[in-house]
Amino acid sequence: MGCGGEGTGVVPFVALLLLQRRPVAGRALLVTGSSCPGHGLCRSNVQEQTRRQVALLNATAQDLFSLYLKCQGEPFSSEADKLCNPSGVVFPPFRVNRTSERKEVMVAMYQLFAFLNASLGNITRDQEELNPTAKELLDRLHNTTKTTRGLISNLTCLLCKNYNIFQVDVSYGESSKGKGTFRKKQQGCQVLRKYVQVIAQAARVLLPHLSPP
Numbered sequence: 001m002g003c004g005g006e007g008t009g010v011v012p013f014v015a016l017l018l019l020q021r022r023p024v025a026g027r028a029l030l031v032t033g034s035s036c037p038g039h040g041l042c043r044s045n046v047q048e049q050t051r052r053q054v055a056l057l058n059a060t061a062q063d064l065f066s067l068y069l070k071c072q073g074e075p076f077s078s079e080a081d082k083l084c085n086p087s088g089v090v091f092p093p094f095r096v097n098r099t100s101e102r103k104e105v106m107v108a109m110y111q112l113f114a115f116l117n118a119s120l121g122n123i124t125r126d127q128e129e130l131n132p133t134a135k136e137l138l139d140r141l142h143n144t145t146k147t148t149r150g151l152i153s154n155l156t157c158l159l160c161k162n163y164n165i166f167q168v169d170v171s172y173g174e175s176s177k178g179k180g181t182f183r184k185k186q187q188g189c190q191v192l193r194k195y196v197q198v199i200a201q202a203a204r205v206l207l208p209h210l211s212p213p
C-alpha cells in the first residue's frame with residue numbers, strides 16, 4: 001500500500017493540548033419527502049445488495065484505516081493509539097443488537113451510514129488537499145463513499161417499503177472545514193478507527209436480519 005509521496009510535515013505534539021471537542025449538530029433528514037416514492041424505488045434483490053454492501057464495508061474498513069494512518073506520516077503512524085482515540089468523536093449511538101426488532105436495526109443502520117457519508121465527505125476533501133498524490137488512499141475513500149451511498153439508497157428503500165418510514169433523525173459529526181492540518185488528520189483517524197469498530201458490530205447485528213444469499 002503506497003501513499004505516493006511524503007506527508008506535509010510534522011506537527012508539534014503540543015497542538016494536542018489545544019484541542020477541544022465541540023458539540024455535534026443534529027437535524028431531521030427527510031429521506032424522500034413526505035411519503036415513499038412509488039414503484040421502481042426498490043430493486044428486487046435489495047436485501048441481498050444491502051447484505052453485500054455491509055459485508056464489503058466491513059471487509060475493507062481495516063485496510064482503509066491502516067492506509068489512512070500510514071499516509072498521514074508522523075506523529076500519526078507511531079502514535080495512533082494516543083492520537084486516534086475514538087472517544088474523541090461522537091458517532092451516532094448504535095444500541096441495537098441481534099434481538100432488536102428489524103425495524104429498529106434498519107433505522108440505526110441508516111443513522112450510522114448517513115453520519116459516515118458526511119464524515120467521509122470531509123475526510124476525502126481534506127485528503128485531496130493534504131495528500132493529493134496518495135492515489136490508493138483517495139481511491140479507497142471514493143470507493144467507500146460510493147458503497148456507502150448505494151447502501152443508504154437501499155436502506156431508504158427497505159425503510160419505506162417495509163415500514164413506511166420516510167423520515168429519520170440523523171446527526172452529523174463536526175465539519176473539519178477551517179481547521180488546521182493536524183486537527184483534520186486527527187479527526188479523520190478518529191472517525192475511521194471508530195468506523196472499523198462500529199462496522200463490525202453493524203455487520204454482526206444486521207447480517208442475520210437479512211436473508212442469506
Ligand SMILES: *[C@@H]1O[C@H](CO)[C@@H](O)[C@H](O)[C@H]1NC(C)=O
Binds near residue numbers: 095096097
Ligand atoms: C437489545 O436491544 C434491545 C433494544 O433494541 C434492548 O431492549 C435489549 O435490552 C438489548 N439486549 C441486550 C442483550 O443488550
Ligand SMILES: *[C@@H]1O[C@H](CO)[C@@H](O)[C@H](O)[C@H]1NC(C)=O
Binds near residue numbers: 118122149
Ligand atoms: C452524502 O454526503 C454528501 C456530502 O459529502 C451530501 O451531499 C449527500 O447528500 C449525502 N448523501 C446522503 C444519501 O446522505
Ligand SMILES: *[C@@H]1O[C@H](CO)[C@@H](O)[C@H](O)[C@H]1NC(C)=O
Binds near residue numbers: 119121122172175176
Ligand atoms: C462535513 O461535515 C459536515 C458535518 O458533518 C457536513 O454537514 C458536511 O456536509 C461535510 N462536508 C462535506 C464536503 O462532505
Ligand SMILES: *[C@@H]1O[C@H](CO)[C@@H](O)[C@H](O)[C@H]1NC(C)=O
Binds near residue numbers: 139143
Ligand atoms: C475501487 O472500485 C473499483 C471498481 O469498483 C475497483 O476496480 C478498485 O479495485 C477499487 N479500489 C480499491 C482500492 O478498493
Ligand SMILES: *[C@@H]1O[C@H](CO)[C@@H](O)[C@H](O)[C@H]1NC(C)=O
Binds near residue numbers: 046151157
Ligand atoms: C442498491 O445498491 C445497488 C448496488 O450498489 C445500487 O446499484 C442501487 O442503485 C442501490 N439502490 C437501490 C434503491 O436499489
Ligand SMILES: *[C@@H]1O[C@H](CO)[C@@H](O)[C@H](O)[C@H]1NC(C)=O
Binds near residue numbers: 203
Ligand atoms: C467483519 O470484518 C472482520 C475483519 O475483517 C471479520 O473478522 C468479521 O468476521 C467480519 N464480520 C462479519 C459479520 O462479516
